[in-house]
Amino acid sequence: MGRPPCCDKEGVKKGPWTPEEDIILVSYIQEHGPGNWRAVPTKTGLSRCSKSCRLRWTNYLRPGIKRGNFTEQEEKMIIHLQDLLGNRWAAIASYLPQRTDNDIKNYWNTHLKKKLKKLQTGSEGNLGEGFSTSQPIPRGQWERRLQTDIHMAKRALSEALSPEKPSCLSVSNPSNSSFFSSTKQTQSLCYASSAENIARLLKGWMKNPPKSSCTNSVVTQNSFNNIAAGGTDTASSEGSPKGSSAELSETFESLFGFESLESSTSEFSQSLSPEATVLQDESKPDIGAEMPFSLLEKWLLDDAGCQEKVTCGGDPPVFLH
C-alpha cells in the first residue's frame, strides 16, 4: 500500500499568503526543518496544501533569496543558460543561488523573451557587451564555463563543510543541502535571514493590506494557539481579533530587530498593546543576532497565555478551547 493522501482538497485555502501564515510556516520550519511537507498543514494548523507550503518556503521564505531587480549580469546569465539548457528553470536557478526558478521563469517570460524578440526582429544583435543573441556563445565554451562553475561550487561546499570554517554558508547559498543539518547557531542566522524576507513582505503588506486581512489574522490567531499548545487542531474561521496584522508586524519587527523596516512601520508602535510593548522591551537586546525564534516561541506561548484578554473592537473573541 502507498502512503495516505497528501491533503484533502476540501477546506484548503488558496490565494496569496498572509504574513501571519508566513510566520507560522517559518516558525515551524525553524523547529523541524524543511521537508515532510505533508505534515506541515496539520502540524501548523495552516489551511494550506503541503505543496503550497513547500512552494511558499522555497520561493519566498527561504533565507538568502534575492528579489526583484535582476542585474545585467544575471540577465546575461539567464539568457545564456536558457539557450544552453532550455526551459529547465530549476537547473538555471542552480547557477543563480539567490534566485528561485519561479522568479527566473517569470522574469524570462515577462522581460527577456520580449527583449530577445525585439532584438531579433529589430536585428540589433546585441543587448550590451558580451550579450549577443544573434551570435550566441558557442556551446562548448559555455559547457566549459559550467564545468568550472560546478568545480567552484564543489570546492566552496567542501570548504564550508570543513570543521575549521564554521560558517553559515546557507545564508549566501541556500541551495546547499547541508542547510539545516548545521548547528543551532547557524540555524538562527539562517532563520534571521528568513525573517528578513518576511519583513519585506510585511512592509508590502502594510502598504497594501488586503481587504480580507482581518479574516486571515483570525485564522492565524488560532493557528498560533495551536502551535503554542502544540496541538493539531485545524484552524477555525470564526472570531475577529482586531488589527492583528499591524501589531503582529510590529511585534515581529521588535522581535528580530529589523532595521530594514523603514519608518512606515513605526507608526504602529504607538498602537501597540501593553503586552506587545512589554514584549518589545524584553526582546530588544541582542535580538536578531541570536535565537530570534526562541523569542518568537516565547511570544507565542505568552500570547496563548494571555489570549483571554484579547478583545476585538466590539466583536467577542473566539478561541479554540
Added chain:
DNA sequence: AAATGGTACAACCGCCTAGTG
C-alpha cells in the same frame, strides 16, 4: 476622473520521477 489595456508576479495545476509500503 474614469475606463481601458498592458505588464508583472504570486500562486495554482498537472505531469513526472523517485521513494515507500
Added chain:
DNA sequence: TCACTAGGCGGTTGTACCATT
C-alpha cells in the same frame, strides 16, 4: 513487483498595479 504518494518541475492562470487614452 506493484500500487500509491510526496516532492519537484514547468506551464499556465488570476489579479493587482501602472500607464495611457
